[in-house]
Amino acid sequence: MVRRTTLSVFLVLSLLLGSLFGQSPFSRYRSDQKREAVSVGQAVLPSPIDGKVRVTEREVVELALTHNFDINLQRSAVLGQRWRIDQLRGFYDPQMSFSLNWDREKTPAASVLQGGPSLTNILSTGTSGYAQTFPTGTSFEVNFSGVRNRTTSFFNSLVPAFNTQFEILFRQNLLEGFGKVGQEYQIQIARNDSETSRQEFKRLATDVILQVQDRYWELEYALRDADVKDKSLQLARTVLEQNRARHDVGTAARLEVVQAEAEVALRQEELVRSRYNYRLVQDQLIQLVSNFEDPRQFPGDLVPADPISRPDTFRASFEELKAQAFEARPEVEQARLDLANQAVSLNLTRNRLRPSLDLVAGYQQFGLGGTLIERDFSQGLFNPPVVGVIPGGVGDSLDQMFSADYYGYMLGLTLQVPIFNQEARAENAQAQISVDQAKLRGGRVRQQIAVQLREALTRLEMNRASLEAGEVAVRSAQERLIAEEARFGAGMATTREIIEAQRDLLLAETTRLRAQIDLIKSEALLDKATGRTFDRFGIQLVDALARNVK
Known part of the structure; x- marks a missing residue:
């Protein structure tokens, strides 16, 4: 009776082994593997009011994280890398x-x-x-x-x-293979590669966010530049009307009217170019923050809602910022993981040196x-x-x-026992060289980050100084134009002099506006250089990776 019971238990266990790891013993052999996938819906933007959609910098960054094609492509690559680990673990499947x-x-x-x-x-x-x-060999x-x-x-x-x-x-x-077979080394490398892909997502997302910030503030510049050009055109038209009136009463020569007409035409052309630049920059921004095939599918004109403000003066030292960058930049973590992978490969070759x-x-x-x-x-x-x-x-x-x-x-x-063991020894030598190369790559990354940080700080200081100089230039140009207008009204200034004063003010206002925008953009560049971009917008890497994943 005992023998019969033992036989029955053995046969039942043999039949059940195929279904121990799933609800159905055959489902994993006939159906597609269930998986997470990136699913992106159509970009939804705020409804336009009078044909304009006002958006903040944070809103366009959020849109880019959700709908940008490059970000979603890398998000999908992270999902694919996770399956690489399961693929290697299959070596241990019963x-x-x-x-x-x-x-x-x-x-x-x-x-x-x-x-x-x-x-x-x-x-x-x-x-x-x-x-x-088993992993132990x-x-x-x-x-x-x-x-x-x-x-x-x-x-x-x-x-x-x-x-x-x-x-x-x-x-x-x-x-x-004693204690640790070669497959375990490959799994360890795959785990590092999975984390590397996560850091690559952060790096790419940071680059896209920086592009979005650049286009956002360039859009603000294009709008304000068009306003400056329009204001300048109105001033030129005022001078033209005054010269025509003076010419009609005989107090101005025909040449002054012709000069004023030429100036109006020139400033109309500048206004057209400025408005075209706005449309071009808007298309570039929509491409970054949406998945529209054609940027003109966007219903309305984008208008930045954030005011132009002067960033606070940075008081941290270069060494403090560099330490922060080395801690937060994804490139540093990628270099560390690269070195770790090469070290794992070296240990694998050392294992293969043995008989x-x-x-x-x-x-x-x-x-x-x-x-x-x-x-x-x-x-x-x-x-x-x-x-x-x-x-x-x-x-x-x-x-x-x-x-x-x-x-x-x-x-x-x-x-x-391989008599000369040349293949294993050659692999070991190559692995040692790969470790040395990974260390050099890590040093190059740290050097590049330090240079980028220096460049960002230099740009910040330069643009801050340019803004201060631009503000002085605008005040001077405004005072000169007021004086020239007074002289022109009294008949003591020529049309050429009033046009030159207007042009000087136009150039000064455009230069100041450019300095204001460049100062804000240099602050964003410093955020990227120090690895603070995600923190600035309150972005968590885990949450960003989970977006659109279903």
């Missing part, structure tokens, strides 16, 4: 194997001792096995086989005969059963008569196998 074979042979007998003038053998063979490899196998042999030889007592065998095999790497020495141990149990044919050999050995039949079958063979009355052991060592 393997189930089953086989059934049927073979029939009829052969002439070469000897009378084969049990007849000809022999017919019908073999039915079934095997099943379970195998698994250990492998484990459980195999079961059964053979049903039906023969016409009268020397066989069991017809049909059932041979069963149960086997457990254990293998352990003792030198190469291959494997310990193999096994245990077997055997069983035999079948229908017993009793023959009377007293009249001779050839073609003896059957005197009795004792029924039997596969159950008897299995009972005997699980009784452990018939068993065997095995123990062995397998050693493989």
